[in-house]
Amino acid sequence: MKTQSQDFAELKVDGKVIRLPIVVGTEGERALDITGLRRQSGLVTLDPGFANTASCTSQITYVDGEHGILRYRGIPIEELVKKAMFVDVAYLLVHGQLPNASERRSFSEQLNLSSLLHEDMRHFFDHMPQGAHPMHILSTMINAMTAFYPNVDIKSMADNIDESCARAISIVRTMAAFAYKKSIGEPVVYPRHDLSYCANFLNMMFDSPVKPYRIEPEAVRMLNLLFIIHADHEQNCSTSTVRVVGSAQVNLYATISAGISALSGPLHGGANQAVMEMLRTIQADGDVMKFIRMAKDKDNPFRLMGFGHRVYKTYDPRAEIVRRECDAFLSKLHYRDPLLDVAREVEAAALKDEYFIERHLYPNVDFYTGIIYRAMGIPENMFTVMFALARLPGWVAHWREMIGDDTKLVRPRQIYTGCPLCGMDTDLSVNRTLVI
Numbered sequence: 001m002k003t004q005s006q007d008f009a010e011l012k013v014d015g016k017v018i019r020l021p022i023v024v025g026t027e028g029e030r031a032l033d034i035t036g037l038r039r040q041s042g043l044v045t046l047d048p049g050f051a052n053t054a055s056c057t058s059q060i061t062y063v064d065g066e067h068g069i070l071r072y073r074g075i076p077i078e079e080l081v082k083k084a085m086f087v088d089v090a091y092l093l094v095h096g097q098l099p100n101a102s103e104r105r106s107f108s109e110q111l112n113l114s115s116l117l118h119e120d121m122r123h124f125f126d127h128m129p130q131g132a133h134p135m136h137i138l139s140t141m142i143n144a145m146t147a148f149y150p151n152v153d154i155k156s157m158a159d160n161i162d163e164s165c166a167r168a169i170s171i172v173r174t175m176a177a178f179a180y181k182k183s184i185g186e187p188v189v190y191p192r193h194d195l196s197y198c199a200n201f202l203n204m205m206f207d208s209p210v211k212p213y214r215i216e217p218e219a220v221r222m223l224n225l226l227f228i229i230h231a232d233h234e235q236n237c238s239t240s241t242v243r244v245v246g247s248a249q250v251n252l253y254a255t256i257s258a259g260i261s262a263l264s265g266p267l268h269g270g271a272n273q274a275v276m277e278m279l280r281t282i283q284a285d286g287d288v289m290k291f292i293r294m295a296k297d298k299d300n301p302f303r304l305m306g307f308g309h310r311v312y313k314t315y316d317p318r319a320e321i322v323r324r325e326c327d328a329f330l331s332k333l334h335y336r337d338p339l340l341d342v343a344r345e346v347e348a349a350a351l352k353d354e355y356f357i358e359r360h361l362y363p364n365v366d367f368y369t370g371i372i373y374r375a376m377g378i379p380e381n382m383f384t385v386m387f388a389l390a391r392l393p394g395w396v397a398h399w400r401e402m403i404g405d406d407t408k409l410v411r412p413r414q415i416y417t418g419c420p421l422c423g424m425d426t427d428l429s430v431n432r433t434l435v436i
Contacts, residue, residue: 013041027062044413051310054235055410056243060093060397061234065311070233070318073097077229081321086227087111087197090393093232094165094400108197110166115191115200117174118148125182134385135264137179142172143257150251165396168256172392173197176385177204183381198223201389206377218332219376225325226369229318230387232394238262238269242395243402247410252399259395260388269387272366272373273380275306279339279346288345296355306367307350308360318365326368335375343368 008019009032018040021033031054038044047053062071070077073092080089084098091099091107099107121144128137149164178188181204189204199220207213233239241262246255263269282291294302309316330337347363350356373383 011037011041013043016041023057025057027064038413044415046415050240055240056235056402058234058398058401059096060401061232061394063234063311065309065313068312068314068317068320072232077317078321081225081228084228085196086224086231086390089228089231090169093393093397094169107166110163111170111197112191112193114163114167114170115174117171117178121145121148122178122188125178125188128179128182131183133264134176134179134183134382135260135269135388137182138172138175138385138388139257139260139264141175141179142168142253142260145171145253146251146257149253161400164252165400168252168396169392170197172256173201173389174204176382176389177201179385180205180379180382196220198227202376216333218329222325222329222372223376225321226372226386227390229321229365230390232391232397236268237265238391239395239398242399244410246399246402247407249407252396255399256392256395259391263388263391264384269384269391271305271364272370272387273383275366276339276370276374276380276383278305279342282346283339283342288342288349291346292349292353296353304346304350304361306363307356308362309364312362312364313360315362316364319363319367322365322368322372323363326372329372330375333375337371337374339374340368340371343371 007022009022011018011020018037020037023031023033025031034045045053060073062074063069072080072089073096075092075098080092084092087108088098088104091103095103121141124141124144125137128140149167174191181188186208189207191200191204195203195215199215202215202219202223203213235243238259242255242259245258246252250258266274282288285291291302291304294300295304326340330340347367350361350363356362370380370383373386374380378386
């Protein structure tokens with residue numbers, strides 16, 4: 001919750017003093033409330049990329065980039081990956097607290113009942129072009145749910161919000177697995193009531209009529225961990241998109257589709273796939289230090305993918321977890337990936353280099369996750385889809401929190417820098433008969 005302090009900041013404009021209230025968050029974060037700035041002074045603020053603008057208040061996730069802290073509903077991410085399953089964390093994000101035994105059973109049952117795709121929608125996959133990226137298929141299919149479940153909006157869903165949220169979280173994994181099966185020309189595998197959330201997804205991805213899939217408990221554990229660390233990250237690009245689109249009172253599924261589209265970009269969710277491509281390039285060349293030098297050269301377009309973060313100025317706490325787990329997981333599966341050796345060498349070189357240290361360029365969560373997904377058998381074009389599956393509870397939680405507030409339509413201002421007022425130097429009236 002936010003608190004209004006008794007402090008004000010004073011801004012002097014054209015000889016007039018404007019008093020701006022200071023808002024204090026529960027972790028001591030302080031912000032200037034500029035709601036009345038334009039009314040009092042005629043000025044708006046300019047902050048390209050919203051690098052220093054808090055777009056909302058939220059009780060869901062806390063990130064401290066300077067100290068490498070990430071908490072969901074006040075619980076450190078390090079505790080959650082040790083003690084909770086993804087279903088527990090999804091409930092925590094959406095409902096505000098970890099479930100007790102009864103709530104967990106009820107929520108798991110809701111997820112199970114919501115896992116089936118409407119049979120009419122299944123045929124949509126047959127008409128997707130061969131080679132279509134799974135993220136684009138997923139975004140399209142989630143958006144199509146708006147037609148099948150039209151009453152999932154702010155005004156009409158008050159009585160079934162839990163059911164609608166559970167459907168969004170559950171059915172997206174079915175869609176993702178169907179999209180993968182479509183891409184390789186295999187028959188789809190339906191969800192099973194006797195499997196957990198993550199085990200069900202792995203089974204739908206890899207089971208086959210000619211080669212039954214053996215569910216590895218260690219793979220299920222690791223997938224739970226990866227989903228937990230990706231479940232939310234406060235006001236990132238896709239979550240902000242969900243809040244912006246949702247502020248227009250858009251159907252939940254259309255809103256989630258917009259978030260998936262934002263996540264599909266290489267600067268957001270596509271980074272882990274880009275890391276794998278970079279590691280292969282470095283492996284083929286064999287000279288790690290050459291690429292370190294290229295990354296430091298301002299005239300060279302090459303960048304070390306998976307390094308640095310918009311918020312974290314120290315080691316990403318999620319990357320710490322994944323880095324620690326990666327070795328153990330690959331060892332238990334008896335899987336050796338030469339790209340892991342390349343990744344370790346790149347990280348070691350970068351962390352000793354003053355260039356990266358001074359700029360706070362540490363490995364982020366994307367640097368090692370691709371190697372783990374490869375070990376599970378997840379193809380690279382599905383990496384961003386995995387991110388989307390994990391982020392669903394966070395998106396739903398932010399959408400639900402937003403509709404519970406006194407929501408205003410998001411409508412930023414701008415500073416116009418185009419041509420000033422001028423007249424038309426061409427008489428278009430002579431051409432009107434040609435315009436159709």
